[in-house]
Every structure is written in C-alpha cells, then in structure tokens.
Amino acid sequence: MRFPFALSAKIAGHIIKHKLRKTPKFAMVLQLEPLHTCNLTCTGCGRIREYSTSLKDMVPLEKCLAAAQECDAPMVSICGGEPLIYPKIEELVAGLREQGRIIYICTNGVFMRKKMREYLAAIYDSSNPSHESYLKQLLAENLISVKEAETIRNADATAKNKVVIAPSQWMYWNVHVDGLEFTHDLIVEREGVFKECVAAIKMAKILGYQTATNTTVYKETDVQELEDMFKFLSSLNVDGHTISPGYEYDAAKKDMVKRLGKQPEDFFLTRKMTRQKFAKILDWGRLFTIFGTPVYQEFLAGKRELTCTAWAIPTYNIRGWKAPCYLMTDGHYDGYQEMLTKVKWENYGVVDGKARDPRCENCMVHCGYDPSGALGTNYQSGDNWKNFKYNFWPRPQPFPSSEELTKRAFNGASIGKGHLAEAKAAINSPRAAMNGAQSVFQRREEPHEAHFSSHCGSGDTSERDALLAKIAEARRPE
Ligand code: SF4
Numbered sequence: 001m002r003f004p005f006a007l008s009a010k011i012a013g014h015i016i017k018h019k020l021r022k023t024p025k026f027a028m029v030l031q032l033e034p035l036h037t038c039n040l041t042c043t044g045c046g047r048i049r050e051y052s053t054s055l056k057d058m059v060p061l062e063k064c065l066a067a068a069q070e071c072d073a074p075m076v077s078i079c080g081g082e083p084l085i086y087p088k089i090e091e092l093v094a095g096l097r098e099q100g101r102i103i104y105i106c107t108n109g110v111f112m113r114k115k116m117r118e119y120l121a122a123i124y125d126s127s128n129p130s131h132e133s134y135l136k137q138l139l140a141e142n143l144i145s146v147k148e149a150e151t152i153r154n155a156d157a158t159a160k161n162k163v164v165i166a167p168s169q170w171m172y173w174n175v176h177v178d179g180l181e182f183t184h185d186l187i188v189e190r191e192g193v194f195k196e197c198v199a200a201i202k203m204a205k206i207l208g209y210q211t212a213t214n215t216t217v218y219k220e221t222d223v224q225e226l227e228d229m230f231k232f233l234s235s236l237n238v239d240g241h242t243i244s245p246g247y248e249y250d251a252a253k254k255d256m257v258k259r260l261g262k263q264p265e266d267f268f269l270t271r272k273m274t275r276q277k278f279a280k281i282l283d284w285g286r287l288f289t290i291f292g293t294p295v296y297q298e299f300l301a302g303k304r305e306l307t308c309t310a311w312a313i314p315t316y317n318i319r320g321w322k323a324p325c326y327l328m329t330d331g332h333y334d335g336y337q338e339m340l341t342k343v344k345w346e347n348y349g350v351v352d353g354k355a356r357d358p359r360c361e362n363c364m365v366h367c368g369y370d371p372s373g374a375l376g377t378n379y380q381s382g383d384n385w386k387n388f389k390y391n392f393w394p395r396p397q398p399f400p401s402s403e404e405l406t407k408r409a410f411n412g413a414s415i416g417k418g419h420l421a422e423a424k425a426a427i428n429s430p431r432a433a434m435n436g437a438q439s440v441f442q443r444r445e446e447p448h449e450a451h452f453s454s455h456c457g458s459g460d461t462s463e464r465d466a467l468l469a470k471i472a473e474a475r476r477p478e
C-alpha cells in the first residue's frame with residue numbers, strides 16, 4: 001500500500017464521520033508552528049520574514065496540545081521555523097501521539113541526526129545485539145562518528161531518561177528538499193545542507209523511521225532536475241513526497257526585493273507557469289510515492305479546477321489561528337471554531353478561473369487545494385474511486401540506486417561547485433573574479449545588520465556574510 005493502512009483508514013474514517021454529520025467545515029491537517037526561529041534563511045521563506053519580530057517567542061506545550069485537541073485534525077504537521085529547535089519537541093510529539101494523531105515533523109534536516117542519536121542513547125542496551133548492529137552500520141556508512149557511538153554506548157541516566165522521538169508508523173520526518181545539491185543549497189542559502197539531509201534520511205531509514213520530503217517548485221526549478229531528485233530520494237527508500245508550487249508571500253516578496261535585489265516575478269510561479277511545471281505530475285504520481293490526491297494532481301496539471309478549502313489545513317502559531325490560510329494573513333483568532341465562524345471564506349480562492357481576492361490569483365498550493373481533492377469539492381464522477389485506488393493500491397517500487405544517480409545528486413559543494421564557489425574564488429583572486437562573485441548573490445550592498453543578526457535563533461547567514469564582507473574589502477580601492 002502507498003501509505004500504512006492504519007493511517008489511510010484513520011483519515012478516511014475522519015472524512016466519513018464528518019460527511020455523515022454534515023459538518024460544513026472541519027480540519028484535516030493542523031499546521032502547528034510552535035516557534036518561528038530557524039537556523040536557516042531560505043530564499044522564498046515567508047515565515048522567518050513575516051514573524052521576524054517574534055522569532056524568539058514560543059507557543060507553550062500545553063497550548064500546542066490544546067490547539068490540536070480543539071481542531072481535532074487527524075494529522076498534525078509540526079513546522080515553523082525549525083521545529084527541532086523547540087525545546088519541548090519530544091514532549092509535543094509524545095503528547096500528540098497520546099491524542100492519536102498522525103505526526104509530520106517538517107524539518108530542514110540539520111538537527112535530525114542529533115535527535116536520532118538521542119533516541120539511540122536512550123534505548124541502547126549492550127545486551128541487545130540489534131542495538132550494537134545499528135551502531136556498526138551507522139559507523140560503516142559514516143552517519144555517526146566513533147566519538148558519537150561511544151557517547152551512545154556510555155549514556156548516563158539523564159540521557160537514558162530523556163523523552164525521545166522514536167520510530168513509529170504514526171510519525172514521519174518530513175525533510176525539506178528543494179532540488180539536487182547545488183539548487184537546494186542555493187535556496188537554503190547555505191552549502192552542505194543537502195548533504196546533511198541525505199545523511200539524516202539514510203540514518204532514519206536504518207533506524208526504522210518513516211521519512212518523507214517536501215519540495216517547493218519555483219520558477220527557476222528545472223523539471224528534469226525534479227525527476228532526478230525524486231529518483232534519487234526514491235533510491236534512498238524515502239516513503240513519500242509532498243510537492244507544491246511556490247506562492248508569492250507578501251513577506252517573502254518584500255525580502256526578495258530588499259535583500260536579494262530580485263523581482264518576485266523572476267522567482268514565483270503564476271498559475272500558467274505552475275501548470276507547465278506540473279504537466280507531468282500524474283506520471284510522477286505513478287512512478288514515485290507522491291503524497292496528495294490524484295484530484296489535486298489533475299488540478300496542478302491544468303486538467304480541472306478546484307475551489308480552495310483553506311479552512312481544512314488551519315495554521316496555529318504564537319499569534320493564534322492564522323486566517324485565512326498558511327500563506328496569507330488577514331488576522332489571527334483565539335479559537336479554531338471562532339475562526340471558522342468569523343472569516344468570510346467566500347471572499348477567498350479562485351472560482352471558475354476568477355480570483356475572489358487578487359492575492360489568490362496565482363495560488364495553487366497544497367494547503368489550499370489538496371484537501372479540496374479529498375473532500376470532494378468540485379466532485380466529478382469517479383473521483384472517490386480514483387482517490388481510494390491511489391491510497392490503497394501498492395506503492396511504487398523504489399528507484400534502483402546507482403553511482404550515476406548519486407553523482408547527479410551531489411552536483412554542488414561536494415564537487416567544489418557550490419553556489420559560494422565563485423565567491424570563494426573571488427577572495428583568492430578578488431579583482432579577476434569580482435563580477436562573477438557579485439552575480440552569484442544578485443544582492444544589493446547593504447549594512448550587515450539590515451536583515452538578520454547572525455546568531456542561531458534568527459537565521460545564521462554568517463558564512464555568506466563573511467564572504468561578502470571579504471569581497472567588499474577586496475574591492476576597496478588601494
Ligand atoms: S528551513 Fe527554510 S523554509 Fe523552513 S522555516 Fe527555516 S528558513 Fe523557512
């Protein structure tokens with residue numbers, strides 16, 4: 001089966017229950033943002049920009065759990081910010097499991113291996129041969145160091161008693177991957193992140209975790225590269241992929257103009273462009289374990305229209321229930337039911353090709369339209385069978401791994417072609433390479449403090465900033 005039976009059955013049961021009760025609007029997935037702090041500053045990320053004045057604030061654990069209870073979505077996607085920075089992330093996962101939720105931890109992957117080492121330290125038992133064989137395999141594949149293996153073996157009582165994130169069929173690591181190495185590191189604005197994500201996915205698979213990836217497609221995304229990315233991730237036995245077109249967040253747009261000197265139309269997709277980029281999504285759905293209904297995939301490919309059901313994937317964060325959707329903010333509410341009642345939902349979305357709000361015009365994102373496919377809005381004959389078959393039929397076979405595929409995947413920093421390479425060259429030979437280095441960043445000169453301070457917690461841009469400072473220094477007339 002494409003998804004574990006228990007998960008598919010739980011979601012199907014939730015929909016049937018509400019259909020029988022004739023509930024007009026209900027939640028399918030809660031996007032829970034316990035904090036907006038992040039260790040990265042990805043281009044196109046609206047979160048760290050929209051909430052830049054409250055990056056250090058956190059939603060208390062009890063409030064996170066109460067929000068999940070109130071909206072009662074069967075799935076909770078813990079996002080942010082980087083949720084693995086949330087100090088009570090383990091307790092949050094445990095609490096949501098106690099409530100019977102399916103959990104996705106949406107992470108940039110950088111802290112995943114640390115969390116899995118903590119899990120190993122908590123469970124390690126020298127008399128259990130499978131634990132030692134895990135360590136040997138992880139060491140053989142360079143996924144942990146000898147020192148880390150020793151720390152796991154000699155864990156003290158505090159490490160043994162720590163609440164940890166353990167593998168479960170109810171939980172997925174959902175790793176952000178926006179392309180192969182060069183592209184991904186460029187988008188997350190830091191070299192080495194793709195490599196870390198791959199290491200984390202490999203470690204997770206060895207330890208029996210379920211893993212998924214989420215990818216945002218931008219104007220610059222190359223479709224062939226996307227296919228290679230899915231092949232590579234499938235060869236790592238990744239359990240599923242979410243893919244969604246990039247949307248022009250107001251906050252991300254402003255950042256792009258101010259910090260990167262880019263125009264939003266150079267980066268984000270219009271509706272027409274989305275349909276061109278996603279023309280092959282139905283084929284990808286057959287070849288790879290793409291999450292999302294086939295109805296939503298048909299919508300992305302331009303084969304049908306759907307009406308936005310943003311209320312089905314609500315977002316809860318430090319300011320409350322964010323309305324109308326994950327992307328756009330017209331207000332925050334104290335309660336989910338209050339938000340359902342007070343928001344004028346009929347003012348949003350695109351109906352029959354006409355945007356009811358101009359900001360919705362180019363939006364086809366999964367958090368607005370994927371539930372529409374599952375809930376039967378714009379129902380066409382055969383849709384239910386199509387969705388059932390997609391979920392309950394056998395999942396596509398993993399793509400065979402090969403040296404050639406791995407080589408194609410590691411096409412950036414690993415082979416000295418990272419996006420910072422030209423800048424590094426500029427430092428070594430400043431005058432000769434100056435123009436090239438500038439074009440890499442396409443960024444206007446501005447004082448350092450103009451965007452984010454560089455300590456962890458508000459987005460570390462130190463690697464790039466240090467290079468830019470050295471380049472500026474080299475450019476100064478003698
Ligand atoms: S990892 Fe990137 S996209 Fe995710 S919250 Fe951090 S900066 Fe935003």
Ligand code: SF4
Pocket residue numbers: 308309310324325326327328348349350359360363364365367368369
């Ligand atoms: S179409 Fe829906 S999900 Fe997209 S921006 Fe508008 S309200 Fe939000």
